[in-house]
Amino acid sequence: MKPLYYLLVFSLVVPLWVEAQTQQDEKSVFTLDEAISYALTNQVAVKNARIDAQISESKVRETTGIGLPQINGSVALQHNPKLPRFYSRYTEGQPSIIDLSSIPGIKSGDVVAFQNVFQLPSNGTAGVTINQLLFSRSYLVGLKAADTYKDLAYKTEEQTQIQVVEMVTKAYYAVLVNNERITLFDNNIARVDTLLRNTAALNKNGFAESIDVDRIQVTLNNLKTERLNFLNSQSLSLGLLKFQMNYPMEKELTVVGDLKDLTVNANLFNEYQEGWDYKNRIEYKLLDTQRKLQELDIKNKYSTSLPSLSGYLNAGYGTQSPTIGGLFKTESKIASTSEFGPDKWYPYMAYGITLNIPLFSGLQRTYQIQQSKLALLKLQNNYSSLKQSIDLSIEQNTVTFKNSVETLKSQQENMGLADRVARVTKIKYEQGVGSNIEVTDAENSLKQAQINYYNALYDAIVSKIDLDKAYAKIDPSKYATAQPAK
Known part of the structure; x- marks a missing residue:
């Protein structure tokens, strides 16, 4: 069987090789x-x-x-070990969001720095921004x-x-x-x-x-x-x-x-x-x-x-927490209902148009x-x-x-x-x-x-x-x- 096998391979390979050589020579x-x-x-x-x-x-x-x-997407996590304080000037007889008159020794004209009660140390956002040129x-x-x-x-x-x-x-x-x-x-x-x-x-x-x-x-x-x-x-x-x-x-x-x-x-x-x-x-x-x-x-x-017109859309989710780890917990209390919601990431959205008018260059x-x-x-x-x-x-x-x-x-x-x-x-x-x-x-x-x-x-x-x-x-x-x- 081996001689027959070699003969078969030889009969198939040699013509292909000769044809390839011929094509190469023709080039x-x-x-x-x-x-x-x-x-x-x-x-x-x-x-x-x-x-x-x-x-x-x-x-x-x-x-x-x-x-x-x-279209751009972004995810950001941030922790503030020291939150910035809020400052208020006390003026006697003038209304204020926080009653400063009870502070011992305070007098009219003093500036008071108090703890930030509107922001937690850690916050996270995940959103999408879409901009579309209109004209x-x-x-x-x-x-x-x-x-x-x-x-x-x-x-x-x-x-x-x-x-x-x-x-x-x-x-x-x-x-x-x-x-x-x-x-x-x-x-x-x-x-x-x-x-x-x-x-x-x-x-x-x-x-x-x-x-x-x-x-x-x-x-x-x-x-x-x-x-x-x-x-x-x-x-x-x-x-x-x-x-x-x-x-x-x-x-x-x-x-x-x-x-x-x-x-x-x-x-x-x-x-x-x-x-x-x-x-x-x-x-x-x-x-x-x-x-x-x-x-x-x-x-x-x-x-x-000439003026140019464009539209935009910003949408995403945001949250805050006392710690970075707290950003990943899955529930938070909803202040308006005194109930716990299914998660603590809340949506936000904003859209609009922008008209840019060059005035002087x-x-x-x-x-x-x-x-x-x-x-x-x-x-x-x-x-x-x-x-x-x-x-x-x-x-x-x-x-x-x-x-x-x-x-x-x-x-x-x-x-x-x-x-x-x-x-x-x-x-x-x-x-x-x-x-x-x-x-x-x-x-x-x-x-x-x-x-x-x-x-x-x-x-x-x-x-x-x-x-x-x-x-x-x-x-x-x-x-x-x-x-x-x-």
Whole structure:
């Protein structure tokens, strides 16, 4: 039975382990959308912004709670070893609660201190206090301000997400472009290596000089060295992408994508200008929300000068006794009936309303309102500055994008020409009508043209991302599969 048992366990556990390993490996391979989604879930800045948004929701509920009943309960036990005495001044011929004329030696104008007969040394109370706000203009303004504050927190989170999408996209394409360049290095090395073997064979048969072999060998060595250096640089690019995603640095990460599917529309900015509005920019939305908050702050300061109305209820039980222990005895004599009641804790209750009317605050409120109005004026001044900044950003990024597209077209054409020159030069050399120097020069020119092309491609991608940001075309919501932080 044991072999059968082990076989059953093995058949169940191993597939699950393999599936888990496969899923773990799949997590290290990312498309652009997956990388952005991962970053929006795990980036610390986004997590903190999301937590701030949740804090703002709690702040709204906290403000709402001010208008709900405020209930407090209390229990107090107190013992007075020395009760305070009562004092009375004796005035001859004047009526008094206690007859002081019988005290020997007393004369008119004397002050008499006598034992406290209205209070026992120990007392206890247990009660509940309820306060309910009935009307407050400041509270109503505070509710609006709390909602606006929450709106500001969510817009700040959106701004953080836009920044993360921008940085991850740039880092992602840097890795993807570098992967293409590494492939080009491999192709160039393979081609030069083939040329080296052919030239060595020609030299062996007396159809080429040894210097030709050496010259190609130098080219091959340089290509291999550059490839190695570039691989080291690529590790830095991957590290930057991991950092932008908040991906574990020690874990492998692979990006997938095809640059052939990437198109750069030269007339993109014309499409973006249709329906363009400053209000599309997140910076404008944030400034607009800050202005609303400041206006509500002014209203709140005005409202503090208005009356507020609240109601209250105090209810509970109280008792007194000569000793602390006596507070817990269960019966006492009721003076009005000369009978013993079931307990000695007697109820009390009071309720009413309070109208609070601010009359004079030492001009503090006046100057607070003045400060808030000046702060609002500063925010309003920022609108023109922000619009100018946005206009400049659009103009700069549009010019940069146009230049990048033109440069990319030129470098793509140059790379094609250099590739054709290299192929023709190699054919001519193999047919004995060209020189080895022409071949090496053509290979170097092709390598440089390829480097220029991929540099121009990356610049065009970055300028496209910057143009998207300038025209508020980056939408984190289409990547945001992230769950709220806990």
